[in-house]
Amino acid sequence: MSNPPPETDWADEAEQRLLEAALPRVADLGFTPALLRAAGEAVDLSEGDVGLLLPNGPADLAALLSRRHDRVAMESLAGVDASALKIRERIAQGVRARLEAAARDLDASRRAAGFFALPLNLPLASRLTWESADLIWRWAGDTATDENHYSKRAILSGILAPALTLRLFDGPEAAEAFVAARIENVMAFEKWKAGHDLNAPFKAAAEMLAGLRYGRG
Numbered sequence: 001m002s003n004p005p006p007e008t009d010w011a012d013e014a015e016q017r018l019l020e021a022a023l024p025r026v027a028d029l030g031f032t033p034a035l036l037r038a039a040g041e042a043v044d045l046s047e048g049d050v051g052l053l054l055p056n057g058p059a060d061l062a063a064l065l066s067r068r069h070d071r072v073a074m075e076s077l078a079g080v081d082a083s084a085l086k087i088r089e090r091i092a093q094g095v096r097a098r099l100e101a102a103a104r105d106l107d108a109s110r111r112a113a114g115f116f117a118l119p120l121n122l123p124l125a126s127r128l129t130w131e132s133a134d135l136i137w138r139w140a141g142d143t144a145t146d147e148n149h150y151s152k153r154a155i156l157s158g159i160l161a162p163a164l165t166l167r168l169f170d171g172p173e174a175a176e177a178f179v180a181a182r183i184e185n186v187m188a189f190e191k192w193k194a195g196h197d198l199n200a201p202f203k204a205a206a207e208m209l210a211g212l213r214y215g216r217g
Contacts, residue, residue: 015053017043019064027107031058031115059124062112065105066128070135072101077139087140088183094136095160095179099167110168129157155186 021039029035036057040050054060076097082090102109116125133156142152159182167175 011053014043014045014049015064016068018045018050018053019061019068022061023065023105023108026111030111031062033057036061058115059121062115062121063124063128065108065112067131069098069101069105069109070132072104073097073132074135074139076101082140088187090140091136091156091186092179092183094139095156095163096176098132098136098160099164099172099175102164103167103172106168109164113165113168125161126157129161130154132160133157159183159186 021042133153
């Protein structure tokens with residue numbers, strides 16, 4: 001007698017069915033409770049099941065969409081040899097893949113952009129953008145574990161969010177131009193940073209405090 005599949009498998013599969021059912025309806029209904037009800041009915045899930053799968057309601061559905069686009073982007077990059085590209089080319093390629101993944105579900109992505117722009121949803125939007133930036137940097141070969149790990153993702157998040165808006169509402173050319181200009185700025189900053197010890201003031205302060213504590217100086 002075989003064991004039943006893990007419940008998480010059912011949950012993952014049901015979430016994706018819900019998302020599939022929601023996509024053609026989101027243009028009219030937006031990310032709302034009405035969308036969840038309609039999608040649930042379309043895949044024969046009760047309101048209780050939908051609530052169990054998506055306890056945060058439309059926010060969980062919007063997050064599912066963002067993470068699907070992350071996955072699609074990474075799948076499209078799987079055949080690209082990142083090591084053969086310069087770092088700026090890797091980041092540009094990664095960002096482009098993420099933008100085009102979102103553009104595949106254009107109406108839903110536009111609705112999601114509006115949903116994430118609401119003040120209540122900004123923390124979720126920031127977290128999801130950080131996740132996207134982290135995936136791109138990891139694909140690009142970044143292994144930093146110091147403060148650069150966070151600064152790189154913060155900078156890329158600041159590029160991704162407006163670039164996605166441009167791609168969804170103004171088209172690929174506007175997004176490409178924006179990304180190219182911002183990556184040039186990032187590379188210029190990285191080059192400047194390489195010639196400066198940004199931790200020097202903190203090291204000097206620590207040495208001074210040590211000297212005071214132990215009677216030196």
